[in-house]
Amino acid sequence: MKYLSNLSFWLLVIFLPIGTRKLIYEIIPNLPYGAVFIYASDIFIVLFILLNWRYFRIPSLFASLFIFFSLLSTLFSSNFYISSYLLSEIVILYLLAAILGEFIKKKKRFKDILKLLSLVSVLEALLAIFQFGRQHSLGLGILGEEIFSPIMTGIAKINIGQGTLVRSYGTFPHPNILAAFLILGLFSLIYFRLELGWEIARFTKDNVLWKKIILNIFLALCIFIVYLGLVLTFSRSALLVFGFLTLS
Numbered sequence: 001m002k003y004l005s006n007l008s009f010w011l012l013v014i015f016l017p018i019g020t021r022k023l024i025y026e027i028i029p030n031l032p033y034g035a036v037f038i039y040a041s042d043i044f045i046v047l048f049i050l051l052n053w054r055y056f057r058i059p060s061l062f063a064s065l066f067i068f069f070s071l072l073s074t075l076f077s078s079n080f081y082i083s084s085y086l087l088s089e090i091v092i093l094y095l096l097a098a099i100l101g102e103f104i105k106k107k108k109r110f111k112d113i114l115k116l117l118s119l120v121s122v123l124e125a126l127l128a129i130f131q132f133g134r135q136h137s138l139g140l141g142i143l144g145e146e147i148f149s150p151i152m153t154g155i156a157k158i159n160i161g162q163g164t165l166v167r168s169y170g171t172f173p174h175p176n177i178l179a180a181f182l183i184l185g186l187f188s189l190i191y192f193r194l195e196l197g198w199e200i201a202r203f204t205k206d207n208v209l210w211k212k213i214i215l216n217i218f219l220a221l222c223i224f225i226v227y228l229g230l231v232l233t234f235s236r237s238a239l240l241v242f243g244f245l246t247l248s
Contacts, residue, residue, distance in 0.1 A: 004051055008048040008052070009048055009103065009109070012041070012045055012047075012048045013113060013116050013117075015041045017170070018144050019143070019172055020143060020144040028079070042092070045093075046092065049092070052103055055103045056098050057101070058098060066090075114191060114192070117184055117185050117188045121182055121186065122225055124182065124185070125182060127140070127171065128232050128233065129225070129232060131168045135166050137169070144173075146169050146172075149166065150163075175234065175235055176233070176235045176237070179230055179238030179239075180235075182226055182229055182233070182238075183242050185226050189219055189222050193216060193219040196215060196219065197216065230242065
């Protein structure tokens with residue numbers, strides 16, 4: 001059981017940015033939020049909740065009140081089925097947050113999560129760079145990549161003179177969501193580089209000092225890649241948040 005519990009956690013973190021999904025039922029045709037989808041990450045989130053229910057703790061009174069008022073809004077919604085589906089997603093995320101906080105604290109997995117976030121953010125940033133360079137999707141639909149090109153409507157674009165450029169999506173449904181994920185990856189990488197910098201400063205006579213210096217350069221390269229991926233999302237709010245948090 002302990003092995004399955006830990007495995008469900010790592011699968012959850014790995015599949016969180018992957019947008020692979022299956023259409024289950026279309027409540028309102030041609031409406032993006034009018035259909036029921038099952039995402040690959042949903043499967044591992046539910047599996048994690050079931051295997052780690054013993055860690056459940058009510059996160060806060062505010063979160064509980066939010067669930068309560070969400071339930072009330074569902075009862076008075078103009079479309080009960082869509083509202084019920086969205087409510088179920090909110091409840092699942094509520095349970096995940098309530099269990100995950102305690103699970104991380106008990107298992108002392110915080111640094112491991114940062115390492116995995118760093119790795120996945122670099123991969124997402126590389127994908128974003130290639131997408132922007134080619135200006136269309138790369139055919140990675142199996143990973144949940146959106147299909148897009150400059151001639152398509154309803155795609156996130158920026159105007160450059162007389163032309164337009166498509167913003168990078170990664171494997172997320174929108175560039176702004178990719179940008180938020182890359183910010184998490186950036187701060188994870190910055191954390192490890194600062195930690196390594198302190199080690200290099202303390203152990204100047206260490207016989208493996210050169211390995212740490214190479215690792216430090218590698219982390220700097222990863223930070224540059226992820227930051228470039230963030231820039232290519234052209235998410236102004238994300239860039240402002242990153243700049244503000246960096247300065248603070």
